[in-house]
Amino acid sequence: MVPKLLEAENLTMNFYTYEGVVQALDRINLNVREGEILGLVGETGCGKSVTALSILRLIRPPGRIEEGKVNFRLKNRFAASKRDINLLDQDEAFMQKVRGNEISMIFQEPSEALNPVYSVGDQISEAFLLHRKEELCQVVLKRIEQDIKKDGFFLTRAILKMERGIYLKMMEKPRSSSLKFLSCIPGVRRYRRRLLEEAKRRSIEMLRILGIPHPEGVVMRYPHELSGGMQQRVVIAMALACNPTLLIADEPTSNLDVTIQAQILDLVRKLKKEFGSSILFITHDLGVVAEMCEKVVVMYAGHIAEVAPVHSLFKKPLHPYTQGLLKSVPRPGRKDRLQSIKGSVPNLISPPSGCRFHPRCPRVMHKCSDAKPALRETEKNRFVACYLYHKERDKDDA
Amino acid sequence: MKTLKSKLASWDELKKSLKPRVEELKFSLHRIKRSPLSLVGLSLILLFAAVAILAPQLAPPKHPYEPYNIPRYGYSAEPRPPSAEHIFGTTEGQYDVYYGVIWGTRTAFRIGFMVVGATFLIGLVLGSIAGYYGGLFDEVIMRVVDIFMSIPTLILAMALVTALGHSLDNVMKALIIVGWPIYARLIRGDILRVREEDYVSAARAVGCSSPLIIIKHVLPNSIYPMVIMASLDVGAVVLVAAALSFLGLGAPVGYADWGQMVSFARNWIVGPPQSPLAYWHTITIPGLFMLFFVLGWNLLGDAFRDILDPRLRRR
Amino acid sequence: MEMRAYIIRRLLLLFIVLFGVSILVFGILSLFSPEQRASVFITDVKQLRDIQGIIKKYGLDAPIQVQYYNWMKALFRGDLGWSKTAQRPALEALFHFLPNTLELALFSAPLIVLVGIWLGSVSAVHQDKVIDHTTRTLAIIGWSLPTFWFGLMLLMIFYGYFRGFLPPETLSMKASLYVKSAEFARYTRINTIDALLNGQLWIFLDALRHLILPVITLTVVQCALVMRIMRSSMLEVLGRGYITTARAKGADENRVVKKHARRNALIPVITVSGWLVASLVHGVVITETIFSRKGLGWWWARAAIQLDIPAVLCAVLFNGVLFVVTNLVVDLLYVYIDPRVRLR
Secondary structure, eight states: OHHHHEEEEEEOOOETTTTEEEEEEEEEEEEEETTOEEEEHHHHHHHHHHHHHTTTTTOOEEEEEEEEEEEEEOOOOOOOOSSSEEGGGSOHHHEEEHHHTTTTESSSOHHHHHOTTTTTHHHHHHHHHHOOOHHHHHHHHHHHHHHHHHHHOHHHHHHHHHHHHHHHHHHHOOOOOOHHHHHSTTGGGGGGGHHHHHHHHHHHHHHHHHHSSHHHHHTTGGGGOOHHHHHHHHHHHHHHHOOOOOOEEEEEETTTTTHHHHHHHHHHHHHHHOOEEEEEESSSSSHHHHHHHHHEEEETTTTEEEEEEEHHHHHSSSSSHHHHHHSSSSSSSOSSSOOOSSSSOTTTSSSSSSSSGGGGTTTTOOGGGTTOOOOOSTTTTEEEGGGGGGGGOOOOOO | OHHHHHHHHHHHHHHHHHHHHHHHHHHHHHHHHHHHHHHHHHHHHHHHHHHHHHHHHSSOOTTTTTTTTTOSSSOOSOOOOOOSSTTTOOOOOOHHHHHHHHHHHHHHHHHHHHHHHHHHHHHHHHHHHHHOOOOOHHHHHHHHHHHHHTTTTTHHHHHHHHHSSSSSHHHHHHHHHHHHHHHHHHHHHHHHHHHHHHHHHHHTTTTOOOOHHHIIIIIHHHHHHHHHHHHHHHHHHHHHHHHHHHTTTSSSBSOHHHHHHHHHHHGGOOOTOOTTTHHHHHHOOOOHHHHHHHHHHHHHHHHHHHHHHHTTTTT | OOHHHHHHHHHHHHHHHHHHHHHHHHHHHTTTHHHHHTTTTOOSSGGGGGHHHHHHHHHSOOOOHHHHHHHHHHHHHHHOOOOTTTTHHHHHHHHHHHHHHHHHHHHHHHHHHHHHHHHHHHHHHTTTTTHHHHHHHHHHHHHHHHHHHHHHHHIIIIIIIIISSSSSSSSSSHHHHHHHSTTOOOSSHHHHHHHHHTOOOOHHHHHHHHHHHHHHOOOOOOOHHHHHHHHHHHHHHHHHHHHHHHHTTOOOOIIIIIIIIHHHHHHOOOOOHHHHHHHHHHHHHHHHHHHTOOOOHHHHHEEETTTTHHHHHHHHHHHHHHHHHHHHHHHHHHHHOOOOOOOO
16 A cells, blocks of 8 residues: 555634634545545635645634644755654644645745746746755855866855855754854855856756756746746746655646646646646646546545545546536537536625535535534545435434 | 606615615725725824814913914923923923924914825826827926936925025925826826727727826726825825934924934934933924824825735735 | 946936926916016016016917927026026026035934834834834824924924024035135035035035934934835735745745745835935925025025925926936836836
8 A cells, every 4th residue: 555645633723703614624535545636626616726725834823723733744955853753743844844845835826826026947047946945055065066176266166165165064054143244244255156057057057957947047037927737837936946745736837728738737647747746726627637547536625525536526426516526627529507506605704503514505404504514534535524424323314 | 656756666676786886985984994004004093183282272372373383481491301281391592392292283284285285286287288199298207207316205394495495394295296296107107008908999999088088097097196196195295304403404394393303412412421311392392293293194195005906905 | 238228218208207207387477467577587676667568588478388388498508597586597596406415415414214114113023012003193193294393393392492403504604614715625515525525524514413403304204105105015025825835935035025925015115205205305395495595495485485486396397307307217126126017
C-alpha cells in the first residue's frame, strides 16, 4: 500500500464575520498518497481553497482553524527530529521552512500571484534564496576557489578571500546579524552578486524546464509583460523550484484559455513525472479532473461527500450530490436535457443540520438531518458520506 | 375585503424590496456605533453647531447690529487672565476671549459651509460638463483646473486677497475661486471611469437615455468621494481662512474670528520672567476651538469614507 | 534614449504650464486697478499727484494684450519688478531668501517622508492593535492642527516656559554677527551647511537649535498626511494575491512586508507628493512668519500684507515652476519604482 503523504483528520475551520460565524470546514478528512494526483472537486464556495490554505496554515483572521490534525511526512530536507508531523502543531518558523520547500502552492490568477514590481527571475530566485541557500553557497565557494587559483594580483586575491570568508559564514549561520549589517552597506553589498547570479542561473534553468522559449531574456521581464499562460508557467516554476514533495494547485487553469489550459495541464503531468511530486489538484471543472487525476475527492459546503478513483467516480457516482453534478455537465452526444440540482448552495453561517446536502437531496431520509454521516468505505478504495450506504443502520424510512 | 388584502400584499412586497436597503442601513449604523472615532467626530460637530446656534444666548452681543465685533473692556494692551467676569480672560486690547470664540464658531461655520458649498457646486457642474460632453469643454476646463492646481492654495489665496482687498468676504471669495478645481477634477474623473463600466453599457443596452444614466447610475457612484472630500474640506478651509486672518489678510481687528484672535496673541507668547505662561489663554483657547472643530470634521470625513465607500465597507 | 525624449517632452510641458501660470498671474495683476499698480513705482509722496502720468509712463492703461506683452518682455529680461518689502528687485529677493527656506525644507522633508512611511507601514501591519489606534489618532490630530497655532504653542512652551531653550529666528545674536563678518565664508548661504564647511561647529549647533521648533511644526502636520496615505495603501497591498504567494513560498513576515509590500504601497504615496509639496509651502509660509525666519515664506506673507505686488506675483510664479519640477521628479520616480509605467 502506497504510504500516505498528507492526511487531514477532522479539520474544522471557521470565519468570524459581522453576520455570524461561517462554518467553512466541518470535520473534513482527506489524504494524499505519495506520488498520486488527487483531485479536489466542488462548487465555488464549498471550501476547496480554504482547505488548501489550512494545510499550509496560511489562514489569517477573521479565519481560524478550530481543531483537527494535518499529518505530513517530511522528506527530511531540513533538520527535523521526526518525519511524520502534525502541521497544525508546528510554530511559524517551522512552517516557513515547509512552505515553498516541502509543500508548494500555485494559485488561480497568475497575474495577481506575481509581484508587479519585481522581475520574473527575481521572484523565482527568491524561492532558491529562501530554501537552498546552503547549496548556492557551496557552488559559489567552489567558484571563488577557482578564481583564487587563477588570480595572481594580490589585491583581488585578498578581496576574493574576503568573499570566501563571507560565504563560509553564510553557510554556517545564514541569518547572522553581521551579515545583515554588511548587506546594508552599499559598496560591500556587491558580495551578494555571486549568490544572486547562481540563483538566477537556476531560475533560467527552471524556465527552460517549463518550456518557456528564450529563458535568458524572459528572466528579466516583468509579469505584466508576459501572457497569462507564461505567467502561470512562471508561477509553477516558483513552486517547483525547490522540488517539493507535495504541490497544491488551486484552480491553476480556470482563468486561462482552453488551449493554454491544455498546455499547462500537459506540462504539469510531465513535471510530476520528472520531479516526482504528489499533487493536490483543486478545481471545479470535472473535465480537468477526468483528465488529470487518479483519485477524486468531492466536496460540498464544507463537508467531504465522496472519495473515489476517477474512473469509478465517473462511471458510478454514489453520493447523490456527485450524481447530480455529473448529470448537469454537458457532454457531446447527449441528447437529454441538462438537469440541475434543485435548490441552492447553503449559507454556511447557519448550515443545514446533519448532512449539509439533505435539503437538496432527491433521496433524503429522516436521519439525514440528524447528524453528519461519516465518511465510510463502501467498496475497495471508495468512501461515501451518505446514509444510503451505511448498511449497518437498518430500519430507516424513506 | 379584497382591496384590503391586496393592499396588504403590496405593502409586504414593498417591505421585501426595501429589505436589502434596510439591511445596509442597519450595517452602516452598526459601523458607526463600532467606530468610536466617528462618534467623537459627530459629537464634536453637533457640539459646535449647538454653540453656533445658541451664540446670542451664550454671549449676548453688546451691539445688536454688529454681533461679530468683539466687545472691548478697556484699552490697555496687556491681556488679562481668566476671571469671574471674563471666563476666558481678555486678549490684547481687552477684547473678551469668551465672546470671541463663541461668535467665532458662527464665523467658522459660515466660512466652511459657504466656501465648501460653493466650490462643491461649481466643481460639480463644471466637472460634469467636462466629463460628460468631453471634447473642447473637457480640454479647456481641465487646463484651467491644472493651472489653478499648480499653485498652493494659500499662495493663490494670498495673491487674490491682496488684489481684492483685505477682508473676510474677500478671503471667502478667494477660497472659492481657488477651491473648485479639485471637485471638478474628482467628478470628471469619476464620470469618465463610470462611463466605461459595464453597468452603464448594460443600461444603455436596455434603452436608458443618457441624462437618466447620469442621474441614476453615474452620480450615485461618483458622489461619494466628493461628499467625503467636502467634509474633509470644511476643516481645511477653516484652517486656511484662519491662517489668512492670522497673517492679517482676512478678518479685521476685533472681529470674532479664531484666526484673528490668535494673531492678537502673537505679541504675548512669552509673559514676564516670573510667569512666562501668563498669557496662555490668549492663544490656547482660540487654538483649541480651532483644533477640535477641524478634528471633528476630519473624523467625520474619515468615518464617511470608511462607511460609505462600498469597497471599504466590509473589511 | 527614451528617457531623454521623455524629459524633453516634460520640459515642453513645463513651458506650457508656465505660460498658463503667467496668464493666471497676469489675470490677478489686472484685478488691481491702474492706480494700485502705479503705486508700485512711487517712491515719493509727491508723485501721488501725478498718478495719471505714472500710469501713462508705464503703459498701465494700454489694452490688456499690450500690457501682457510688455510684462512678458520684462519677465524674460529677469525683471519682475521692485519688491518694497525686500528693498530690492523681486528676482534678486528670491535668491536672497531662498537659502533659509531651503535649510528648513532640507531638514524637514526627509523627516516627513521617512517617519510618515515608517509609521504608516507599522500601523498597517499591526492593524487594529494598540499601536495602530495610537498612530491613527495622533495622525488625525496632527492633520487637524492649525500650523500657526501649533508653532506658537511650541514657542510658548519651549521658548517662554523653558526660558529660551529653543528660540525663534535663525541664529542667535552672537552667531549671526559672526556669520556676517568677513571671517565666515558663505558658500551656500545655508547656515548649517556653511557652518560645517567653515569648521565652526558651534554655529552649526546654534543654527540647529533654532531649527528644532520650526522643523517640528512643519513636520507634524505633513507627516500625518503621509502616514495616512501609506497606511491605507499598505492595507490594500497586503490583501493582494502576490502577498499570499510570497507567504506560500515560505518568506517570513518581515520579508513579506519589507520586500514585497512596501514597494507596491509606495506608489500611491508618490502620487500625493504634489499635494505634499503644496502643503509644505503652506507650512513654510506660516512657520517662517511665526519663527521670524527670513525666508521665502516670510517675505511673501509680508508682501501680501503690505500689498507688495511684484513679490506676490513672484510667489505665484515660483510656485508654478516648483509644481512642474515636482511633477517631473514624481514621474521619474514612478518609472523607477513601478515597471508597469512605460515611457511612451
